[in-house]
Amino acid sequence: MGGSLKNLAKRLNQPIEFNNSRLTAVGLLLLLLTVVFLGAIYPLLNLGREYREKAEDLRFRLNRLQQVADTREALTQRLERIQAMARKNDAFLPTNTAALASADLQTRIKQIVSEAGGELSSTQVIPERAEENAVRIGIKLRMTGSTAVLRQVLHRFEAGKPSLFIENLNIRPIRMPRNPRDKNPVIEDRLSVDFDVIGYMQAP
Template sequence: MKHASPLLSRLLALALLAGAIAVLALVIVLPVMAKVRDTRDQLAHSRDMVQRLSLRSPDRLVYEERIAALADRIADSDLYIRGETGPLAAAAVQQHVKETVAGHGGGLRSVQSLETVEEDGLTRIGVKVVLNTAHDDFVEVLHALETGKPYLFVDRLDISTAAGGRAAARDGAELALAVELEVHGYLSPEVSP
């Protein structure tokens, strides 16, 4: 086997040394550098987030104050039925319907509470009403129920002539109606800021 010249041996040794350094750089130094770069990027991102969130803190307080004000307005509003519980609210609706029917010349035969139902975060309170009234008076009752406060809605309306109503109408009296309907409204929602 021939020995290589001293110059060639030195060049080969330098090439091996350069290769070993390159392997060490690839295996050790470059991953550490990448980790340091990632950490710097994460730190910069975190600083940006802290700065953005600290800028939004005053906005958050404004929004919380607005939500609290809206919650107070809803609680004080007369658009919703008052009552601590479903049965108390149903009693309030019954009383309101009784007063409305009596105030417009109608006669209430029965009022029955319906089951409370949760709908879209609100509690629906309803009553079933059976009454006798004249045609024109009934129009006024419906108008008063649906346009007054608290907001009430009329469903399942069944109208027929009252016993002897047609005969009375032929004699010139106003047509008497027997009416069954359901009236419902909603309890004031619980709003928390």
């Protein structure tokens, strides 16, 4: 009887030992898989994600650069059109150096005074001066003529192109000697006039 009980106990213990061994093996296998995953596969997954993120960032930058490159040509053409329009702006003296601008302004002054019937006594170049995006060109002149002549000269300067401005206007009547025997002298309308003519040249 005692022997039978011992054999029965052994038989009962055998499945229990088998189950424990299987569980241990499964646990070790899971542990091994976890170690392999953490040690090899997980870093590879992280590395792949980093590469994907870098690739997305590079694609974004490439798209931005492509957009800039696409708009550069349009902006360049627009800038060239603006510069061409500025060069054609008839408000400025049509020259690119101060010396040429002064010479051009003197020629215009002589022509305007002569066509109005005045007499140009002298001209003097005023030193040029930079003002914002332009260069100020000036000529100081002295002329003689009647009131009507002066009015026409001033109108021609301020109403024509390029835009010219009058500064420091000084008008003096010219007194002619009177004949004591002339009981009804005629007062002659003759003026001596000094003023500055100012024009602008585009800054180079």
